[in-house]
Amino acid sequence: MARIIQCVPNFSEGRNKEIIEKIVEEVRIMEEVKLLDYSMDKDHNRTVVTFIGEPEKVILAAFNACKVASELIDMKNHTGEHPRMGATDVIPIIPISDVTMDECVQLSKELGERIGKELNIPVFLYEKSAQTSLRENLADVRRGQYEGMAEKLKDEMWKPDFGPANLNERAGVTAVGARMPLVAFNVNLGTDDINVAKNIAKGVRASSGGFKYCKALGIEIKERNIVQVSMNMVDYTKTPLYRVFDVIEREAKRYGVNVVGSEVVGLLPMAALIDVADYYLRLESFDHSQILEKRMFE
């Protein structure tokens, strides 16, 4: 497979289709980059754009889109329900295939530096790219939002990683950072007892002592009269799907309940499922380069 990263920038415009089309066009015209989706949200006044492709080209498309956003979106006039601090609010850089997290961190720094220098926008590195634990969590970085950023930037602790020391009044502030892809993975249980799902969710999620890279909730699927452990797997390489699935199955048995099925919602990297096959077949020394499709685009 080719080297692939994903980029999911969030822009602070969700009402003016003309502006969004001009931003998205920068992604659409880039060779070796594939636009997967963009969805405008009127209430949030925000658009999330999803694209994947060759790493350098993805970064270039992200920069170009950010540049157009800085020209067409004026944060001084922005209203919307979603917290935000910049015309290009946040740019996550995500490893998908044959690219390491370290490489994505490096790419995010190059992108951040260019946005700072050439577009004169203060840039914070967040998540895996954060230079201090204070900036790992996007909510902390964005706290105060656009309206509070001029003041926040004066604090020595919130000196931007790149770009000018002071707020860009038109474009605001942008966060750039590398993170793992999220895999939305749900396991359905053959009972209508919500407590079973809630108890199991508690058992597998990091926040209550479970797997470090698993977020989980117990919810009801009323139309099927069953319950579900609804999860976000935030690093499938460290907390693999099969391990969580097996634990849920065993915990469910403790209540006399069966797993009736599971589902992946949305997109996921191939490796997240190949790892599952590798585990259950107990493959010895399987190499992903044995997959024919990976040879095609290497």
Add this chain to the structure above:
Amino acid sequence: MARIIQCVPNFSEGRNKEIIEKIVEEVRIMEEVKLLDYSMDKDHNRTVVTFIGEPEKVILAAFNACKVASELIDMKNHTGEHPRMGATDVIPIIPISDVTMDECVQLSKELGERIGKELNIPVFLYEKSAQTSLRENLADVRRGQYEGMAEKLKDEMWKPDFGPANLNERAGVTAVGARMPLVAFNVNLGTDDINVAKNIAKGVRASSGGFKYCKALGIEIKERNIVQVSMNMVDYTKTPLYRVFDVIEREAKRYGVNVVGSEVVGLLPMAALIDVADYYLRLESFDHSQILEKRMFE
């Protein structure tokens, strides 16, 4: 993922590197086609070339390679241990990604017709492309070999599917046909008792009543002091890896033996492993287009 087929033509030359390089060059220079491997066998005086890519381009590369082989290889002088009937002996066409078997059959017919017409070589369609059950098995088609083909072609039952009615003395006869990819899949058992592996192999293979698209042998892995069920899965879509694995595991238990691991030898299509993950996770309505890498090249 892009639409991908594989092609594995066999040429009746395994000693003259210059000739083979000229044949292989036709694959190497084709855009959207990836040469994966070619291996010359001196005793067989035969070379197997493996390549994958965009279907129309793969067929074009196969035709061009066949044309060069018809110019550079003279079957009148050919000796070698492997049965053969033509300069280009056989051209298997194999669906890998987002291509159906029916499409591969159609492509094989187009290729066969062109070889017949433009290169003046008699062509037999075999395996899934065979127009009569008599020609499904390559060994039946090739019986008599090059030396017997002039006579064989006179038989009304062996009128070629394409090309001249009589033998091309220089290039011989070529078989073209669509088939599924082979997956070499072995399961290792925690015992040194070869009879356990042999009995289980008998249970899972088609020839003794097992799964229709599974060939299996019990063999010893002496250096590890274990035995193995060594298999060729000849249609992973109809006899999936997980089903055979599960049956082997259960049969082994009947002898008090554990499965210690498994292995895939060589290449396989991504779908063969995604199907395994789908089965063990009990995924509900998973679509392969949810795999990010498939979106990249669609």
